[in-house]
Amino acid sequence: MIPKTPWLPTPWLSLLLWVLWLLLNSSIAWGHILLGGILAVVIPLLTHPFWDRQPDLHKPLKLAGYILKVLWDIVVANFHVAYLILSRRPLRQAFVKIPLCLTQEYPITILASTISLTPGTVSTEVAPDKTYILVHALDVADEAALIAEIKARYEAPLQEIFPC
């Protein structure tokens, strides 16, 4: 865990900005390390009043594992959608309600983005009371199986990473 301090209100954002700065310059010269560090402190300080409260990140390693899993699923999704586009059989499209256990906005956003990037599903809109996401699926054989898979594969790890 990176502790929050008065001059580092969003430590993870600062870390991200610093790494992005070094990547953008593709350099690890001392000058860039220092300049990136200054920007990583100043930008969050200036902008954090505009941001929603960020949830605590409890298991960073688990998040890394989650990202790798999603990256792999994106590759699979590409082949799957490519196959669906090229095969001439009719699609079984469906709107599906995915009930949500998550309550915070950031984890819901991550879940919705994951759904959009992975096999055959795009999230369209979240319910006003955040109880479900309406998902459009390109080709559904079994609705219940789809819901169960999304909940087990993506929502459960997110709940562990961002406990309420």
Add this chain to the structure above:
Amino acid sequence: MHFEVHLPFWLEALVAFFLLLGAVFAFIGSIGLARLPDFYSRLHAPTKATTLGVGGMLIASMLHFSYAQGSLSVHEILVAIFLLISAPITAYMLSKVALHHQSPSVQNTQGQDLPQQLQQEWHRERIKSKTDKPKLPG
């Protein structure tokens, strides 16, 4: 920076492979845009088929320039990160607009009444928040 570098054959082949892979997926994504039947299904093509399309080209670019410059080229990783963040958000915005404008979906779609239901839920929510607006402090 000079770009005319002679790559060894195996690397050239690898770069060509990833370029072709990327091109094929970008092409399939475009076919999907043209061929899928309604707005919602057309959204699937640009959010997915094209991520691997651009991904393949980025890997090819990374291999080529890492060799040509003699150091690991990392700008492509940034392109990939920004793409993966922005693609689902774009798809979400588009589908949200489609939903609230009641864009028609094809006849045999299961759960066809769900978008309208959700739209009405949002409508009620907006009326509610208009009538009981919280008083501003001060």
